[in-house]
Amino acid sequence: MRQIIEMIRSLRSADAPANFKARLRDLGYISCTNTVDIKHVPFYEPCAIMVLSGTKTIYDHGRPVTAGAGSVLTVPAPGSYDLRNAPDPKARKYEALIVPFTTRLLDQLIRSHGFLHEVRQGDVAVIKFEPDDTLHRSIAHYLTTVGDVKLLNHRLMEILLILASRNPRLLSYAPHEPGWSERVRAVLSGDLAHPWEISEVCKRLAVSESTLRRKLRAEATSFRVVLHELRLSAALVQLLQTTLPIYRIAFDCGYQSVSRFTKNFRERFGLPPRRFREDVDESERNLTVSGQRAN
Numbered sequence: 001m002r003q004i005i006e007m008i009r010s011l012r013s014a015d016a017p018a019n020f021k022a023r024l025r026d027l028g029y030i031s032c033t034n035t036v037d038i039k040h041v042p043f044y045e046p047c048a049i050m051v052l053s054g055t056k057t058i059y060d061h062g063r064p065v066t067a068g069a070g071s072v073l074t075v076p077a078p079g080s081y082d083l084r085n086a087p088d089p090k091a092r093k094y095e096a097l098i099v100p101f102t103t104r105l106l107d108q109l110i111r112s113h114g115f116l117h118e119v120r121q122g123d124v125a126v127i128k129f130e131p132d133d134t135l136h137r138s139i140a141h142y143l144t145t146v147g148d149v150k151l152l153n154h155r156l157m158e159i160l161l162i163l164a165s166r167n168p169r170l171l172s173y174a175p176h177e178p179g180w181s182e183r184v185r186a187v188l189s190g191d192l193a194h195p196w197e198i199s200e201v202c203k204r205l206a207v208s209e210s211t212l213r214r215k216l217r218a219e220a221t222s223f224r225v226v227l228h229e230l231r232l233s234a235a236l237v238q239l240l241q242t243t244l245p246i247y248r249i250a251f252d253c254g255y256q257s258v259s260r261f262t263k264n265f266r267e268r269f270g271l272p273p274r275r276f277r278e279d280v281d282e283s284e285r286n287l288t289v290s291g292q293r294a295n
């Protein structure tokens with residue numbers, strides 16, 4: 001696991017100058033030095049989360065699923081979960097690597113490796129995988145291909161094959177016919193700063209406003225709710241993985257008022273964006289210092 005941590009640090013330093021926090025291509029990296037509780041975090045694509053230090057708890061319909069260092073959690077999508085990231089008491093740090101994957105790739109795995117008979121419907125849940133050297137080596141292999149789309153998909157397939165072999169319940173994440181809320185999100189994601197109206201989205205989806213409203217209502221949501229949640233989830237990612245100022249994040253995610261953004265963020269995730277960033281920024285400084293010493 002130490003190899004994986006060093007590889008992540010290398011990727012981060014390659015993508016950004018010292019003392020700058022930047023998103024990594026094709027994966028996510030989260031860290032904090034204080035226990036952070038986040039409410040109703042949306043997941044729009046499934047992912048595997050490898051805990052590197054500390055513990056992560058995901059509340060799946062009220063059921064806590066906790067993973068320690070070396071363990072992996074897989075999260076189905078779409079869905080919304082409460083999370084707790086807690087640092088290791090000795091290292092005083094929480095770190096996790098997030099590896100997203102598509103349901104299309106999972107479907108390819110099912111068809112090419114004869115898993116069709118093992119797919120069970122109605123069994124979709126967060127799954128915990130205990131520390132596994134084979135899985136760790138596969139993830140390390142994946143990190144060597146970040147930025148190369150063809151090789152990346154091949155390495156992702158390897159990771160998914162190992163996970164599905166360990167627990168076939170992962171196959172329940174298999175693709176389904178995209179709902180109308182997913183189609184709307186696909187359009188909105190192209191430019192969250194744009195002042196979207198439902199009429200414009202309807203034109204792109206070639207559907208009438210009344211039909212789209214009815215379809216979204218059948219999925220227990222609405223156009224405004226989808227847009228609101230998508231903007232806030234994008235802001236959450238930027239707060240976690242960039243050093244962009246809060247006013248810039250608010251603007252990029254479609255908010256003209258920082259105060260309105262702050263109010264909505266606190267209502268959605270349980271704490272204001274500035275406090276949220278304070279809880280994670282100290283660990284970024286610590287990682288930069290420790291990385292410089294290691295060099």
